[in-house]
Amino acid sequence: MEKILVFGHKSPDTDSIAASIAMAYLQNKLGKAVEPRRLGNINKETEYVLNHFKIGAPELLSSVNEDNEVILVDHNEAAQCVDGIEKAHIRMVVDHHTMDFKASEPLYYYAEPVGCTCTVLYKLFNDNNVVIPADVAGLMLSAIISDTLLFKSPTCTEKDQKVAEDLAKIANVDINTYGLAMLKAGTDLSSFSEEELVNLDGKQFTLADKVKAKISQVNTADIDEVMARKGKIESAMNKDIDSLDLELNVFLITDIINSNSQVIVLGSKADIVEKAYSVTLEDNTAFLPGIVSRKKQVVPVLTANC
Amino acid sequence: MEKILVFGHKSPDTDSIAASIAMAYLQNKLGKAVEPRRLGNINKETEYVLNHFKIGAPELLSSVNEDNEVILVDHNEAAQCVDGIEKAHIRMVVDHHTMDFKASEPLYYYAEPVGCTCTVLYKLFNDNNVVIPADVAGLMLSAIISDTLLFKSPTCTEKDQKVAEDLAKIANVDINTYGLAMLKAGTDLSSFSEEELVNLDGKQFTLADKVKAKISQVNTADIDEVMARKGKIESAMNKDIDSLDLELNVFLITDIINSNSQVIVLGSKADIVEKAYSVTLEDNTAFLPGIVSRKKQVVPVLTANC
Numbered sequence: 088m089e090k091i092l093v094f095g096h097k098s099p100d101t102d103s104i105a106a107s108i109a110m111a112y113l114q115n116k117l118g119k120a121v122e123p124r125r126l127g128n129i130n131k132e133t134e135y136v137l138n139h140f141k142i143g144a145p146e147l148l149s150s151v152n153e154d155n156e157v158i159l160v161d162h163n164e165a166a167q168c169v170d171g172i173e174k175a176h177i178r179m180v181v182d183h184h185t186m187d188f189k190a191s192e193p194l195y196y197y198a199e200p201v202g203c204t205c206t207v208l209y210k211l212f213n214d215n216n217v218v219i220p221a222d223v224a225g226l227m228l229s230a231i232i233s234d235t236l237l238f239k240s241p242t243c244t245e246k247d248q249k250v251a252e253d254l255a256k257i258a259n260v261d262i263n264t265y266g267l268a269m270l271k272a273g274t275d276l277s278s279f280s281e282e283e284l285v286n287l288d289g290k291q292f293t294l295a296d297k298v299k300a301k302i303s304q305v306n307t308a309d310i311d312e313v314m315a316r317k318g319k320i321e322s323a324m325n326k327d328i329d330s331l332d333l334e335l336n337v338f339l340i341t342d343i344i345n346s347n348s349q350v351i352v353l354g355s356k357a358d359i360v361e362k363a364y365s366v367t368l369e370d371n372t373a374f375l376p377g378i379v380s381r382k383k384q385v386v387p388v389l390t391a392n393c
Numbered sequence: 394m395e396k397i398l399v400f401g402h403k404s405p406d407t408d409s410i411a412a413s414i415a416m417a418y419l420q421n422k423l424g425k426a427v428e429p430r431r432l433g434n435i436n437k438e439t440e441y442v443l444n445h446f447k448i449g450a451p452e453l454l455s456s457v458n459e460d461n462e463v464i465l466v467d468h469n470e471a472a473q474c475v476d477g478i479e480k481a482h483i484r485m486v487v488d489h490h491t492m493d494f495k496a497s498e499p500l501y502y503y504a505e506p507v508g509c510t511c512t513v514l515y516k517l518f519n520d521n522n523v524v525i526p527a528d529v530a531g532l533m534l535s536a537i538i539s540d541t542l543l544f545k546s547p548t549c550t551e552k553d554q555k556v557a558e559d560l561a562k563i564a565n566v567d568i569n570t571y572g573l574a575m576l577k578a579g580t581d582l583s584s585f586s587e588e589e590l591v592n593l594d595g596k597q598f599t600l601a602d603k604v605k606a607k608i609s610q611v612n613t614a615d616i617d618e619v620m621a622r623k624g625k626i627e628s629a630m631n632k633d634i635d636s637l638d639l640e641l642n643v644f645l646i647t648d649i650i651n652s653n654s655q656v657i658v659l660g661s662k663a664d665i666v667e668k669a670y671s672v673t674l675e676d677n678t679a680f681l682p683g684i685v686s687r688k689k690q691v692v693p694v695l696t697a698n699c
């Protein structure tokens with residue numbers, strides 16, 4: 088057997104990268120040969136985070152096979168995981184999402200309904216009496232800020248906030264100053280093509296076991312700036328519908344300052360979104376006040392309306 | 394919302410009952426209104442255990458609905474769970490099995506690859522600084538003895554043995570004397586009809602996502618005594634094949650003293666068992682030396698040969 092590989096979901100966000108690095112560090116301290124990997128390009132926010140704490144990005148991983156032992160963080164569904172995962176030996180999962188998971192071997196699985204994988208990992212460091220170094224603490228703090236939009240997302244729990252405060256002390260950063268700079272770094276979408284925008288943080292789901300869907304999200308400080316590119320974004324979304332055989336393709340443009348989203352919806356089942364939020368799509372788009380969390384305010388609501 | 398209900402799998406064994414009672418006790422101490430339930434009749438071994446430690450059996454639960462909040466212990470697959478589980482709100486799962494699990498709301502999920510759910514629960518008591526009373530410790534010890542066949546099953550880990558020793562001190566019992574008496578109480582199959590035998594500890598699986606199977610197990614100190622009833626057992630198995638639309642029906646008769654099993658196999662896909670263990674079924678039966686664990690030596694091996 089080779090080294091055990093730990094990785095988050097495809098289209099990795101800051102939590103997927105930070106949790107992979109932190110989990111590898113923890114397992115190394117516990118005497119296990121574990122290495123972090125990433126399943127896609129580093130986004131701008133994560134790039135800012137890695138630069139700030141002077142930590143290198145994990146190596147890219149394109150597929151696994153029956154020779155691989157793996158640890159999943161920040162996801163559990165095969166659709167969001169690396170190619171070949173059905174052949175690999177999954178030894179551990181640490182996560183905070185809804186579940187659609189199969190494993191033919193018993194494994195360690197630990198999930199809590201909190202805002203961020205790194206909040207769950209913080210408990211594992213403590214349970215195992217492993218000290219978190221300042222740079223890893225900075226990464227984990229960044230993941231919590233990212234996933235909870237600086238504690239404003241409805242997914243944020245008291246535990247996330249408390250853990251973030253502890254981590255900020257270890258990393259020696261001011262949460263608000265650092266957090267806003269980090270989130271802002273993540274909203275610079277100008278250099279991305281529309282094809283890239285719909286894949287920056289795009290996840291596939293089979294909603295209610297039947298509707299093949301993709302739900303992508305970008306964060307911005309200016310919804311209008313993104314909506315100015317609506318035509319080309321729709322073209323990219325339509326390409327995905329064809330190539331991935333989607334019935335529903337949802338693109339969320341989330342205003343992280345004011346905590347609202349504009350949504351672009353395409354696909355034969357677009358009416359699910361209209362029903363779910365009691366809105367009428369005009370020219371394929373609608374404004375969703377207060378909606379910022381794909382996990383808590385989009386996936387379950389669409390699932391219930393399939 | 395009503396009280397949160399905690400229960401193990403259908404055809405409950407000692408671990409499913411003990412873990413439900415122990416988990417309800419733990420959650421009550423943590424200030425949550427949780428009550429244990431059972432999904433079927435108490436088997437003879439569990440009856441012996443409950444009598445020994447003077448604890449009443451949980452109430453029977455036949456179905457749940459969208460008003461129920463539930464905690465699952467000792468199982469996760471819907472096929473082994475209570476009717477209506479797809480409508481209920483699953484808040485926690487504590488388990489030690491392979492996984493085939495979906496949840497549309499994030500939840501607390503904790504599983505370890507150990508021999509018994511009560512070994513996992515022991516850690517949760519410690520993590521939460523909740524003292525285990527002697528009678529609950531006796532139940533949890535019994536579950537470990539039952540699931541590991543007094544530490545002889547290949548599913549048994551060092552952790553199971555260590556936790557059992559700790560629990561035996563709290564419960565003030567001699568593990569070997571008590572354990573053998575308890576296992577023997579569970580092997581008295583004389584009062585059961587053949588229909589009952591195939592359901593005492595019968596679990597349904599969809600192997601490798603395609604083969605509809607049922608794998609039942611009885612423990613005995615005398616395989617011949619059970620094989621004397623082979624004809625009627627096969628009739629009961631054939632009834633299940635018709636009513637449950639099974640392609641494979643496996644009945645394991647496990648000699649818990651010598652750690653072997655005799656297997657009776659029916660169904661259109663019976664050849665999976667022949668392939669999996671390199672045996673030839675003669676008159677639908679074969680001897681499987683060293684095979685005692687459905688979870689570790691049967692389910693994964695059959696899955697790999699589907």
